[in-house]
Amino acid sequence: MSEFEGSNFNNIIRKIIKKSLFTERQIEIILNQKNLLESEFSISKGAYYRQVGQSREKLVSLFYSIILLRGLGIILPDDIDVISKLSEQISVINQSDIFPEREDEVISVIDRLVRQALVMTSRQT
Numbered sequence: 001m002s003e004f005e006g007s008n009f010n011n012i013i014r015k016i017i018k019k020s021l022f023t024e025r026q027i028e029i030i031l032n033q034k035n036l037l038e039s040e041f042s043i044s045k046g047a048y049y050r051q052v053g054q055s056r057e058k059l060v061s062l063f064y065s066i067i068l069l070r071g072l073g074i075i076l077p078d079d080i081d082v083i084s085k086l087s088e089q090i091s092v093i094n095q096s097d098i099f100p101e102r103e104d105e106v107i108s109v110i111d112r113l114v115r116q117a118l119v120m121t122s123r124q125t
Helices: 011-019 024-033 045-071 077-094 100-124
Strands: none
Touching (some): 011 077
């Protein structure tokens, strides 16, 4: 059985999740908690709620990190614009079928834009 069989995400979303602070399971749990995904979890209730807590704490930490980095001028308004535009594109990608031969190209563009924003941020600080 393939590692991705039964996944709730397409290949591009899975690749983005791998580069994030979250696991695929944690993203599924967050979506489930926000009623954006109905998924069956083959884990005990205790393990599920432990992961709910861990996911929530990661989100809190992420928000504090964004507030801190933005407040200190490390993340600039232009960076937020890039993040917002990429987020909108991810929303479209999540609802679309992308040809497998284009997946690496899409990830490459996203990665380039993220790294470009990082370079621009480091030059301005």
